[in-house]
Amino acid sequence: MTKTQILLPRRQSSLKSLDKKLKTLNPDHRRKYFILTDANILEHCLPTLIYNVPELESADFLELPVGEACKDLSIIHEVWGSLLESGADRSSVIVNLGGGCVCDAGGFVAATYKRGIDFINVPTSLTAMIDAAIGGKTAINLDGVKNQIGCFRNPIITCIEPAFLETLPENEIRSGEYEMVKTLLLTGRENWQNQNLSDLEDLLPYCVNFKQSVVKEDPEDHGLRKMLNFGHTIGHALEAYYIGQQKEMSHGEAVGIGILYALYLSTKKLGLDHACYSQYRSWLTKRIALPHLTLKEIEQLLELMRNDKKRADNETLFVLLQAPGVPVIDVSVNDNEIRDAILTSANK
Ligand SMILES: NC(=O)c1ccc[n+]([C@@H]2O[C@H](COP(=O)([O-])OP(=O)(O)OC[C@H]3O[C@@H](n4cnc5c(N)ncnc54)[C@H](O)[C@@H]3O)[C@@H](O)[C@H]2O)c1
Ligand SMILES: [Zn+2]
Numbered sequence: 001m002t003k004t005q006i007l008l009p010r011r012q013s014s015l016k017s018l019d020k021k022l023k024t025l026n027p028d029h030r031r032k033y034f035i036l037t038d039a040n041i042l043e044h045c046l047p048t049l050i051y052n053v054p055e056l057e058s059a060d061f062l063e064l065p066v067g068e069a070c071k072d073l074s075i076i077h078e079v080w081g082s083l084l085e086s087g088a089d090r091s092s093v094i095v096n097l098g099g100g101c102v103c104d105a106g107g108f109v110a111a112t113y114k115r116g117i118d119f120i121n122v123p124t125s126l127t128a129m130i131d132a133a134i135g136g137k138t139a140i141n142l143d144g145v146k147n148q149i150g151c152f153r154n155p156i157i158t159c160i161e162p163a164f165l166e167t168l169p170e171n172e173i174r175s176g177e178y179e180m181v182k183t184l185l186l187t188g189r190e191n192w193q194n195q196n197l198s199d200l201e202d203l204l205p206y207c208v209n210f211k212q213s214v215v216k217e218d219p220e221d222h223g224l225r226k227m228l229n230f231g232h233t234i235g236h237a238l239e240a241y242y243i244g245q246q247k248e249m250s251h252g253e254a255v256g257i258g259i260l261y262a263l264y265l266s267t268k269k270l271g272l273d274h275a276c277y278s279q280y281r282s283w284l285t286k287r288i289a290l291p292h293l294t295l296k297e298i299e300q301l302l303e304l305m306r307n308d309k310k311r312a313d314n315e316t317l318f319v320l321l322q323a324p325g326v327p328v329i330d331v332s333v334n335d336n337e338i339r340d341a342i343l344t345s346a347n348k
Contacts, residue, residue: 001136001152001219006212007159008205015052018122018159022055025156026093033059034088036079036106037097038066044167045124049097056095060086064098070105071140073149079109093118096155099125099172100132104150107138111153121155124164126176127252130183130207133158135215152220160208162200174287175252182231182259183207185280188325193283227327230319231259234338237304241297253288260284264341265333266320276324281345292346298339
C-alpha cells in the first residue's frame with residue numbers, strides 16, 4: 001500500500017507545506033484536482049484552503065451532504081458520475097476537505113474510481129485529524145448500518161491544519177477529545193487527567209504519531225490495530241441504541257462512556273489498578289451525566305452487540321487495559337460481566 005505522508009505544522013503551516021508538495025507532485029499541472037467537501041466546510045474551510053494552497057485554485061468542487069448522509073451508495077454513485085462527466089482520469093487527484101464523513105466517503109470514491117486514483121485528506125474536525133484521516137480505512141454505510149462497505153487505501157498525503165478547528169462547533173471538539181483521551185490511556189501518558197486537552201500543539205502530533213505507528217504495524221486490522229477499538233465495543237452499541245431512541249449521544253460521548261465500562265472490566269479481568277478507573281470516572285462525570293440504564297435497556301445493548309462482528313455466542317471480545325499503556329486485545333467477556341460493568345459503574 002502507498003505510504004501516507006503526514007503534514008503537521010512545523011516551522012510553517014501545513015497548508016503551505018501542502019502547496020509545496022503539490023508543486024512537486026504536479027509540476028506541469030497535468031493532473032486535475034477534485035475537492036470533495038460539505039456545505040459547512042465549503043463555507044468555513046474552503047476559502048482558507050484555496051488562499052493558502054494556490055496550487056488548488058483551478059480544482060473542481062463537489063459538495064456532499066453533511067454528516068453520515070454522504071456515506072451512502074447513492075451519493076457515491078452521483079460522485080462517480082460527476083467525476084466521469086468532468087473528465088477525471090487515472091491521474092486525477094481527489095482532495096477530501098472535511099470531517100471523518102467526507103474523508104471516509106471521498107476515500108471510498110478514490111479507492112474505486114477507475115480501480116483507484118490518488119487522494120489527499122485535509123481533515124477539518126478533531127476526530128478526522130487524529131483518527132479518520134489516517135490509516136487508509138475508507139467506508140460507506142449499508143442500509144443504515146455504519147461502515148459495512150469499504151476497502152483499505154491510503155491517502156498519498158494527510159495534511160493536518162489545526163487552524164480549521166476554529167470554526168468546529170464545541171460539541172464536535174468535545175467528541176474528538178474522548179478519542180484523544182483514548183490515545184492517552186492506550187499509551188499510558190502520565191498524569192493524563194490533568195492534561196489540558198486544548199493544548200493541541202502537543203496533543204495533535206502525539207495522537208497522530210500514535211495512530212500512524214499502530215497502522216504501520218498492522219495496516220489491515222488483523223491484530224495490533226484492534227487496540228484502537230478501546231471503549232468502542234459497548235460505545236458503538238450505546239450510540240446505536242440512542243439513535244434508535246431518537247435521543248442525542250455523540251460518537252465521542254458513547255466512546256467516553258464505553259471507556260469507563262472497559263476500565264471497570266479491566267479491573268475485574270486484568271487486575272488494572274482501581275485508581276485508574278476511579279480517576280477516569282471522576283474526569284468523565286465532570287463532563288457528562290452517566291446513563292442509568294435499566295436491565296431492559298442493557299438487554300437491548302447486548303442485542304445490538306450480538307449484531308456486532310466482535311461477538312460470539314454469549315462472549316464478546318474486548319480491548320482492555322492491564323495498566324495504562326498496556327492494552328490487551330481479544331479479551332473474552334461474558335454477558336453477566338457486561339451487565340455488572342454497566343450497572344456498577346453508574347453508581348460508583
Ligand atoms: N476511517 C477511519 O479510520 C475512521 C475513524 C474514526 C471515525 N471515522 C468516521 O468518521 C465519521 C465521524 O467524523 P466526524 O466526527 O469528523 O464527523 P463529520 O464528518 O460529520 O463532521 C462533524 C460536523 O462538523 C462539521 N465540520 C467539520 N469540520 C468543520 C469545521 N472546521 N468548521 C465547521 N464545521 C465543521 C461537518 O460539516 C459536520 O457537520 C464517522 O462516519 C466515523 O465512522 C472513520
Ligand atoms: Zn471512534
